[in-house]
Amino acid sequence: MSHRKFSAPRHGHLGFLPHKRSRRHRGKVKTWPKDDPSKPVHLTAFMGYKAGMTHTLREVHRPGLRISKREEVEAVTIIETPPMVVVGVVGYIDTPKGLRNFKTVFAEHISDECRRRFYKNWHKSKKKAFTKYCKKWQDEDGKKQLEKDFAAMKKYCKVIRVIMHTQMKLLPLRQKKAHVMEIQLNGGTVAEKVDWVRERLEKQISVHSVFSQNEMIDVIGVTKGHGMKGVTSRWHSKKLPRKTHKGLRKVACIGAWHPARVGYSVARAGQKGYHHRTELNKKIFRIGHGIHVEDGKVVKNNASTNYDVTEKTITPLGGFPHYGEVNNDFLMLKGCVVGPKKRVLTLRKGPQKKHLVKVKPGAQEEL
Structure with a gap:
């Protein structure tokens, strides 16, 4: 050999x-798909x-x-x-350093499976997430502030993303905490995107309306x-000959004498997967x-x-x-x-x- x-x-x-x-x-x-204002408003994920x-x-x-x-x-x-549930909207403005969060508006009613995501331990918590925020939708001053936020989004924002969560109660899984993510809206003007979200707050969106x-x-x-794995399993390096001293599922030479350190590009044992x-x-x-x-x-x-x-x-x-x-x-x-x-x-x-x-x-x- x-x-x-x-x-x-x-x-x-x-x-x-x-x-x-x-x-x-x-x-x-x-990275999100490139926006095309000529198309109707649609979700991208x-x-x-x-x-x-x-x-x-x-x-x-x-x-x-x-x-x-x-x-x-x-x-x-x-x-x-x-189906996923719409629970909020985020508006982003353009800056010299890239996009920056400008306004975030949440829905009036947010389910427990979504609120669980905001806690490390739901059982030990006081379960008060969004209890104060939802009162904005009930009094006059709060409604005026929400209208200002939506108007500011239409005026200044360049990118609109929807906050949506999955419904764990419909799945055969043990987990109760929903997965929450922002999904970018493409197509139409910014005002049309904001109106699209307002109409669908707290409503379910099916996968049929996103993909075809x-x-x-x-x-x-x-x-x-796969956890901790050796170099042969992790990097698929070639096994050494049968009579090799001190093991054969190894890399024979891990570098020269000098520089007196192991380079980053040398295959080593460690985490595999995830x-x-x-x-x-x-x-x-x-x-x-x-x-x-x-x-x-x-x-x-x-x-x-x-x-x-x-x-x-x-x-x-x-x-x-x-x-x-x-x-x-x-x-x-x-x-x-x-x-x-x-x-x-x-x-x-x-x-x-x-x-x-x-x-x-x-x-x-x-x-």
């Missing part, structure tokens, strides 16, 4: 350093929970390819997306955590309706197709392993996404930068 460095000079991408645990459990949107994976059998329609009009099995991920079938979206989340990642261009195969009542009847048929007309739900027999039943609206995405079951995922409209992200021809195929 001479000339080891030529068989594996180095392993692992240095662009994702440092490999340490994410500071946040929920995926953060670090949503939140969902990973239920698990299954597969689809479909006929490919891509003229010119050998696989066209053949059946193909593809892996898909099911993400449960119960065949759309390409980005998935932002935190990967599955990293914040953004995956681009995930195709939506289907946006399914949850179990609902229609004309006095409970409708559970949300997984049938034109070729398989059997009435059935998307949940497999016995439920999704380590998750349970999917009873709400859901997204079916092609391929896999980050994180384990039950992980909260942020779904963003995409692609963001078309000159940097190459969309494969198969992405344009209509399902």
Whole structure:
């Protein structure tokens, strides 16, 4: 095994350093789609929970390819997306240093699952969050101040974002504390955006009003955590020969004598997984309706197709392993996404930068 460095000079991408645990459990949107005032006002992101994976059998329609009009099995991920609730609005102004928070207005009634997010320990707290703030909506002076805030947003703000939270009570999860995030509004003028939010305060927004079938979206989340791992598992470096002294799942040379320190780029043991990642261009195969009542009847048929007309739900027999039943609206995405079951995922409209992200021809195929 001479000339080891030529068989594996180095392993692992240095662009994702440092490999340490994410500071946040929920995926953060670090860049939003570019605003286009000519389009109607719309949300640019949503939140969902990973239920698990299954597969689809479909006929490919891509003229010119050998696989066209053949059946193909593809892996898909099911993400449960119960309606989110609008509880506030934030206005941002432009400054020489970037965007700055100008005004924030919350709704009159905020549910307990949202208020839990503002406490470390809800059980031991006095549960008084927003009890004083909600009185603004009840007296005349408070209403005048709110009107001034909305008017100031329309006059000075450049960016409007909505404060929304998920509904944990609709999910088969043990957690009661909702996930809260700001979602940017795109399209229309600033005044139209503010009016859009005012009309929808305390109301539910479904995933059908944000995304559509065949759309390409980005998935932002935190990967599955694996804890402390050795260098071979963490960086996929090549194992040393069988008779190596003091172990073989190691890096043989971690640097020269001088400089007398280990460089940052040398693969070492440490934390593996639980990293914040953004995956681009995930195709939506289907946006399914949850179990609902229609004309006095409970409708559970949300997984049938034109070729398989059997009435059935998307949940497999016995439920999704380590998750349970999917009873709400859901997204079916092609391929896999980050994180384990039950992980909260942020779904963003995409692609963001078309000159940097190459969309494969198969992405344009209509399902």
